[in-house]
Amino acid sequence: MKPIRYERRKYTQGPTPIERLERLSQVLGGPHISIKRDDLLGLTAGGNKTRKLEYLVADAIRQGADTLITCGAVQSNHCRLTLAAAVREGLRCQLVLSAPETGDYNPQAGGNHLLFHLLGAEQIEVIPADGDMLAAMEKLADSLREAGRKPYLIPVGGSNEIGSLGYMACAEEIEQQAWESCTPFDYVVTATGSGGTQAGLIAGFLARQSSAKVIGINVSRDRASQEAKVQELLARTAAEVGLQATIHADVVQCEERFVGPGYAIPTEEMVEAVQLVARTEGILLDPVYTGKAMAGLIGLIREGRFSQDDHVLFLHTGGAPALYTASELFLPKQG
Template sequence: MSRLNRFPRVRLFDAPTPIQQLTRIEAALALEGARLFVKRDDLMGLGGGGNKLRKLEFLLGEALAQGCDTFITTGARQSNHARLSAAAAARMGLAAELMLTDTVPRDDPAYRDNGNQLLDGLFGATVHHLPRGADALAAARIRAEALRAEGRKPYMVGAGGSSPVGALGYVDCANEIRAQEAEMGLKFANVIVANGSHGTHAGLAAGMAAAGDDPRRVSSFTVLAALDEAERGTLALANETLALLGGGVLDAASIRIDASQRGAEYGIPTEAMLAAVRLMARQEGLLIDPVYSGKAFAGVLAGLAGGRFTGDVLFVMTGGTPGLYAYQPAFAT
């Protein structure tokens, strides 16, 4: 914590987020030798909630410390990070500009206009829509230069807020989990997350390592990149984050990622995801998003059924609930 306190930060949610046991799902699965818990990172009130607020606390902290007046970021059309960037920027009095790419091959009204898209506008963000395959970071850099030419001072970060500064939010989360374990008198054999832009897994692994804990307790299910790319990107970001904290290097064996739940491509529903979202809703009354947590939780369920995950298992629910409304056609079938 003392190392984290060196970095500028704004407060965007109440911490710690709670850890809850999913006893009804345990009973429905007739689990033996395992208990299932969730860390409720969906329970963050700002902007509809979600884990990207952890990253934005440090990103906006740095932006404000630099005297910036505009926050620019990138993502897919239904990006949770973009939606929360718009909300957090509004809270802190900054303009927000979102470079959103049509990453998912859909153009139906639910996906095009509902969910996060609706909220981006409500929060007052300026949204730039880019075609599939466009270089969003390049577009963001061009926009930043145009703003500087107007006398503005923009701050720019890429998809998911997954820079080393952004990943500090999940270093902090690792500290939170360790403190909650001590309070609860248990230790999670597996801490499981979704892996998109790598920042959640990388931050947690770096946080565990910085605390002298085992980063291999953390594992993820990639929902965006192919396995080798996800492994390289997560390891690199974890080590960049550790360097920011002042030292330590992880090796490739420290990063455990599973690609079994990715499906055809990013944002395309799978039967396992649909079943996992419905199980969580119908047994526990909890909502998980279809792009990230839905696919990762499907992996948790498969791992529990196959005996891969045993002992006390923690799934980090990362929010993104507004995205469910953009996937109405998938759940209607």
């Protein structure tokens, strides 16, 4: 392995817990379900991007950067956490946000958008939903370079071969926790969007020669596009660390049936999943990522995808601030 796997910042003290969801498992009558609480990772309000940023920010500091630039949706968890990492490290941060695909951009929105301002983003640029976020980031970077500053660009979701190292490390953490609890996991289920979390998990399990299978529940693209995206990033991640394992195409599994009309657009299955987990386990999911991922897990259980003896680990990737921008989905209907 190459030393880059060991070159990171540290924003969380110790591993995130794995909890057994006994009441949810009983209600669904399916496999043994546990949850990996990556919503409890360090930095503001937690979430899976923290693991990626430990490596990305280390790379930025190594290159002498003074400003992080990244992009995402107007309620992006990744933008929130990148900004929080910048604050922690004494760096400045600029954000490129894509306007919602449905409805208008609200400059007074709450949730993560509120936190962008509270945490002190140096600049926020909002572009159309179909705009080129990379080009917008490059334009900001050029302006900073002209002013004698040193920007570091982080892709959407922190999903490149460096960011994915965070979930290689997570796979190793899961394997250690499984050994300590005498509970090997047959499947790990996660939301998959920009692809870095899923690619990193697969690479990490391959490096440990684990038999755990990773199932991604799509939050945006169709199955073929998402699997191709994850496969390409998996190959780059493996090359980055010098992983010699044979990577078969079928190691990447993505389920497209739970996306609904599109990214961040609610579905009835998502609403049911968020309510069910809240009312059986007291755990909050979000309407964009973990709600749809849990809806996927519930759907697969109901279809008989797993045996009752299987141990399934659901990865909670965070995102709860988005709940407070969608209260109309969960409050009782008036009238």
